[in-house]
Amino acid sequence: MSEVRNREGAGERMLVAMSGGVDSSVAAACAREAGFEVVGVTMHLSGESSRCCSLEDVDDARRVAESLGIRFFVANYGEAFREAVIEPFAEAYLAGRTPIPCVACNTEFKFDRLLARAEVLGAKRVATGHYARVARDPESGRQRLLRARDSEKDQSYYLFQLDQAKLERAWFPLGGLTKPEVRERARALGLVTAEKPESFEICFVPDGDYAKVVEGLRPEARDRAGDIVDTKGDVLGRHAGIHRFTVGQRRGLGLSSAESLYVLSLDALRRRVVVGPESALGSREMRVEGVSWVSGETPSEPIRAAVKVRARHEAAVATLEPRAGGEVRVHFDAAVRAIAPGQAAVFYGGAEGDEVLGGGWIAGAAA
Amino acid sequence: MRIYLDHNATTPLRPEVRDAMLRVLDEIHGNPSSVHAEGAAAHALVEGARDRVAEAIGIRSWGPSERLVFTAGASEANNALLRGGPWARRGARIVATNVEHPSVQAPLEVLAAGGVRVERIGVDAEGMLPEGGLEEVLREPPDLVTLIWGNNETGTLLPLAGIAERIRDAGVWLHVDATQVLGKYPVDLRDVPVDSLSLSAHKLNGPKGVGALYLRDARRVAPWLLGGGQERGLRGGTENVPGIAGFGMACELVQKEGDARVSAYAALRDRLWHGIEARIEGVRRNGPADAVLCNTLNVEFEGVAGEVLLQALDLEGVAVSAGAACHSGKVSASHVLLAMGRSVHEAGSCLRFSVGYGVDATQIDRVLEWLDELVQRARGAVGA
Numbered sequence: 001m002s003e004v005r006n007r008e009g010a011g012e013r014m015l016v017a018m019s020g021g022v023d024s025s026v027a028a029a030c031a032r033e034a035g036f037e038v039v040g041v042t043m044h045l046s047g048e049s050s051r052c053c054s055l056e057d058v059d060d061a062r063r064v065a066e067s068l069g070i071r072f073f074v075a076n077y078g079e080a081f082r083e084a085v086i087e088p089f090a091e092a093y094l095a096g097r098t099p100i101p102c103v104a105c106n107t108e109f110k111f112d113r114l115l116a117r118a119e120v121l122g123a124k125r126v127a128t129g130h131y132a133r134v135a136r137d138p139e140s141g142r143q144r145l146l147r148a149r150d151s152e153k154d155q156s157y158y159l160f161q162l163d164q165a166k167l168e169r170a171w172f173p174l175g176g177l178t179k180p181e182v183r184e185r186a187r188a189l190g191l192v193t194a195e196k197p198e199s200f201e202i203c204f205v206p207d208g209d210y211a212k213v214v215e216g217l218r219p220e221a222r223d224r225a226g227d228i229v230d231t232k233g234d235v236l237g238r239h240a241g242i243h244r245f246t247v248g249q250r251r252g253l254g255l256s257s258a259e260s261l262y263v264l265s266l267d268a269l270r271r272r273v274v275v276g277p278e279s280a281l282g283s284r285e286m287r288v289e290g291v292s293w294v295s296g297e298t299p300s301e302p303i304r305a306a307v308k309v310r311a312r313h314e315a316a317v318a319t320l321e322p323r324a325g326g327e328v329r330v331h332f333d334a335a336v337r338a339i340a341p342g343q344a345a346v347f348y349g350g351a352e353g354d355e356v357l358g359g360g361w362i363a364g365a366a367a
Numbered sequence: 368m369r370i371y372l373d374h375n376a377t378t379p380l381r382p383e384v385r386d387a388m389l390r391v392l393d394e395i396h397g398n399p400s401s402v403h404a405e406g407a408a409a410h411a412l413v414e415g416a417r418d419r420v421a422e423a424i425g426i427r428s429w430g431p432s433e434r435l436v437f438t439a440g441a442s443e444a445n446n447a448l449l450r451g452g453p454w455a456r457r458g459a460r461i462v463a464t465n466v467e468h469p470s471v472q473a474p475l476e477v478l479a480a481g482g483v484r485v486e487r488i489g490v491d492a493e494g495m496l497p498e499g500g501l502e503e504v505l506r507e508p509p510d511l512v513t514l515i516w517g518n519n520e521t522g523t524l525l526p527l528a529g530i531a532e533r534i535r536d537a538g539v540w541l542h543v544d545a546t547q548v549l550g551k552y553p554v555d556l557r558d559v560p561v562d563s564l565s566l567s568a569h570k571l572n573g574p575k576g577v578g579a580l581y582l583r584d585a586r587r588v589a590p591w592l593l594g595g596g597q598e599r600g601l602r603g604g605t606e607n608v609p610g611i612a613g614f615g616m617a618c619e620l621v622q623k624e625g626d627a628r629v630s631a632y633a634a635l636r637d638r639l640w641h642g643i644e645a646r647i648e649g650v651r652r653n654g655p656a657d658a659v660l661c662n663t664l665n666v667e668f669e670g671v672a673g674e675v676l677l678q679a680l681d682l683e684g685v686a687v688s689a690g691a692a693c694h695s696g697k698v699s700a701s702h703v704l705l706a707m708g709r710s711v712h713e714a715g716s717c718l719r720f721s722v723g724y725g726v727d728a729t730q731i732d733r734v735l736e737w738l739d740e741l742v743q744r745a746r747g748a749v750g751a
Contacts, residue, residue: 013682039682073678076699080750116751120679120744 009036013123014171016040017110018064018072020057023129023174025064025193026182030173031127038070039121043109045081046204063192075117077109084108086204090217093210093243094224096266097342100311101202106130107161115169125169132156133175134167143167145294147354150178157311160346160359164296214243226271228253231264231280239273242266248281248338262338282335283365286318288328288345291360298322305347305357307332309339315348328360339365370685370730372639374570374662374723375519375547380613381572381724387616388574391609399606400595409608413437416615420579423618424545424564425555434585436598437577437611441546442470444565444580447591447602448542449474454511457482461511462504464488464496465706466523468515468544472702475513492708493655494523501530505537512539517547520703520719521654522663524552528559535560540587546570546578550621551629551660556581563588568610572724573617577610632662635722635731640664642735647742653704653717664720667709671745673718679741685734688719 014036016028031038042061058074065072085101085108092099114126131148132155143164148154162170174182186194205213215221221243228237237255239245244252249263253275261275286309293299299322306315307330316336321329330345339362346359371379380388391412397405399413421435438444449471454461455478463475465487479485486509488500504512512534517524527543534541542563548554550571556564567578582588585601594603621628643650649669668676673689680687704714722731745751 071682073681076674113750116748117675117678119748120675120741120751121682122679 008034011035011037012125013037013039013121014125014127015114015118015121015123016070016127017114017129018042018061019129020060020064020193020196021129021199022186022191022193022196023131023182025061025129025191026177026185026189027127027129027173028064028070029068029185029189029191031171032068032070034173036127038068039123040065040068040070040072041075041114041117042072043081043114044074044076044078045105045109046078046086060193060196067191068189075114077113080113081105081109086217089202089204090214090221090243092342093214094218094221094268096242096268098246098340099342100344101204102158102311103161103344105203106158111162111166111170115166118169125171127171127173129174130155130159130172131174131179132159132172134170134172140295142295144350145356146175146350147348147356148172148174149176153179156356157308157344157346157359160294160344160356161292162294163292164294167294211241211244215241218243224271226273228255228273228275231274231276236261236275242268242271242273245273247340266341278337280367281338283339283367284332284335285366286330286332286336286339286345287363287365288330288360289326289363291322291326291328291358293358294356295358303349303357305349306353307336308346308348309336309362310343315346315353320347326360327363335367336365341365368684370726370734372720372722372726372734373686373688374726375522375660375719375721376688377569377575378572378723379725380574381617381620383620384573384613384616388609388613391612395608395612399608400597409606413606413608413611416611416618419615419618419622420566421581423549423554423621424566424581425557426581427557430583432582432584432586434582434599434601436580436582436585436601437606437614438580438602439576439607440569440578441468441544441565441567442578443591444567444578445470445542445544446474447580448563448565448582448588449478449511449513451589451591452511452540452587454478454509454540455481455483458484459511460484460486460507460509461513462486462488462509463513464490464515466490466494466515466518466520466703467513468519468546471513471515471544490523490706494518494521494653494703494707495655495658496525496530501533505533505539508537508539510540511542513542513544515544515547517545517552517660517663518654518703519547520701521665521707522547522660522721523654524548524658524660526658527561531559531561535562547660547663549618551632551662553625568614568617571617571621574610574613577607577614579614629661632722635726635728636662636664636720638728638731639720639722639734640666642731643738646735646739653707653709660721662722665704665717666720667713667717668742668745669716671716671742672751673716675745675748675751676718676741679745680734680737683737683741685737688721689717 014031016031018024018040042058062072085104089099089101118126131153133146135144147156221241224241227235228239245263264276265274302319302321305320307318308315316332318330318332341362343362345362347357349357395409397409399410475485491497540562543561544565546567562583564581569575590601592602651667653665677689700711700714
């Protein structure tokens, strides 16, 4: 017991979100090693067909919990997940946006809901297998959300909506580890998930066929064929529904043209897919809505930051101009390719450029 | 110290049962079918246990085709009976309640897919058969009526004595799932004329993996496990001798303690309910107050997810149950509560407490304290 007391956790109860993958398995192991009384929780988020919440993944998480000797529960959020994540996902595609459902899942489920559950279960904090770091700023006392040490695996982009209250209760034990180190730990512990392949897909979109998922949820999507037009409005061809397209897309247009054509924008009202040459894909200006700031404070004047416009994007330097109503105008130093409305824009700053300042939803872009 | 209030799921082994089983494991290794002394000893043990189980359900003498067949549990007993009789033919008609156990429910679905007409008597808000529901069904006599006597989730007890007589008078085979009843309510087949009855040892402080199917006329049911002719040819395979010995001892204890056990469980259950009512706002009891298993209490806690409350109680050392948990640990709304007219939301706010051997009043008081605090916490944590 005395040994436990000397460690960080000192027997404090902690919830660990376990997906059945290797990262969250190791996060649970880290929490146990740190001396916490660990309770593993797997969220069951949607129907049986969904990959991320399949029974196999639940079983894997349970087996890891058993081999670590920690308690384990399933949290059933299927109905809420459908309402808060899956339905808006389909709605966004019909409106000509390219949604990123993982942000809402991370904010509203892995944090809002699991933190609420932690409260009932007598746990103060929630640990996850995210590759991100949290550090307290010694001067302001505020929590800072930072990129992971493993820049390849960094997941801070998905967490931009976390506020001070949530960061106070979050723990990311993998933030200082690299993926190979995480796998090595899993192997050393003999965890069944040690060699489990990584998933890059949206968990409720099997085989990456998101159009099928959208059409399953909104059958009317199939009846929304329309024109493919160029920037002058000349009709070049037909399409089977704008939900099948995203800005920057080249394949699947079915056009025969001398030069490669890309989707430049989607016009939901007129059911039009606007295409043009790659050179027309660049934007210097971007409007971001629903912006939240990790510090809780909106900057009073324009600031310089590096902005990521999608998960796999090298952040581009820009000037951020905060406006009223949670809006930010982003002026990039150089044009950024294929900015898709509906994606998250995440602002990075700090001395090392590795601090998440905040972010919001891309509403539109202009050359 | 853990407090276990989930005795309807399974029960701890009584020390007397354990001793009886250990004796068999250590000393009786013969095959009951063998001719030699080792075999004879095992055979005597199995038959002695059969008598103990029979006595516990009020059988004192055997009719020519009357049998009590040891099975691997009540699920096997229900499956064998439902799928092995003339009522399993295409065109036959079976009547059941809409609150049967999955081991009845699932075979009925298979039978229905194979052309059997399966009709349901919908239960009322307390889980009881509605007035006149049975008469309506019997107007054109079905081939089989199957009823769950004591409901595992709500504890609702059907008034079986009267029901069984009416069904017998109509000339219809009555199968009764008595898994939850034995040990918690008198089972006496002299008063309750059923044609077949399912039992399970682990619900009455016996071992898991053993149960029985009672048959008033075994000629009506086809053998369901073909092999060496054990269990009078109905269920082949070498007998689970230690398990059967444990089952026999568990039944002997029921015979010995019967009424005292029932009143002790009822007192604990009532203490729990009265405490909940007195301390916690927005609670409602599911099932009737009187016609209910002595050990079972099903309560709706308004505005609380049963799943969350169950997990919180568990972490504080208290084991209860909510709805029906599948093997993944995912809890879904109880089909029994839905059948009683509860909404999915209401059914999802219910917990089942079932007391039993080893539970005492101090433990109940401890549970009340935790419940009070955890229900408050859960009501304060939106979206948990």
